[in-house]
Amino acid sequence: MVRTVVFDVGETLIDESRIWLRWAERLGVPPLTFLGVLGGCAALDLPHLEAFALVRPGLDVDEEAERWARDDPDGLRNGFDADDLYPDVRPALAALREAGLDVVVAGNQPPVARAALEAMDLPVSAIRTSDEWGVQKPDPGFFARVAELSGVAPQEIAYVGDRLDNDVLPAAEAGMRPVLLRRGPWGYLHARRPEAARTTVIDSLAELPAVLMG
Structure with a gap:
């Protein structure tokens, strides 16, 4: 369960x-x-950073991000805010909490992402990023930290993500229930792959309460 x-x-x-x-x-x-x-890049299983290399060969993305921060210190730049939340997020998280499930956010993100997410006042018990843990998905160590943070056995955890390679298949290998969200470039492409049969595929977070509690 x-x-x-x-x-x-x-x-x-x-x-x-x-x-x-x-x-x-x-x-x-x-x-x-x-x-x-x-x-x-998504279709060819290339890292997303390869997109930068293709359109601007030789670009150092980290250095460019630093220049961008100096040029526009008050802008969002490569960050996000509450306006970027998908519409189904708040209702789905609230429904899961109301159903008695604990809700956690943990992904490959820089430290500033945690502050941005916390500012949204989402109905979650914890928010963590790969940078603060010092380990990124799909490394098994990331999912070990997820289990430690959750305080329950891996088989009692559902991990929801939009990628097979980075998110849900490594979660399954860690003993968790994998839920693939058909959203974004990777989500749509990965949902068509044979490996998706090893996961629960959903089209909206609104489906989660019924899928997990049914």
């Missing part, structure tokens, strides 16, 4: 469209071009 539901962040809770559009503007690349290249 599932007692804790743990959520990935990007393209699970947060719509990253505005982030990628701001990056396209920053790099001087037409939005369709940049988003298309990003989708190609």
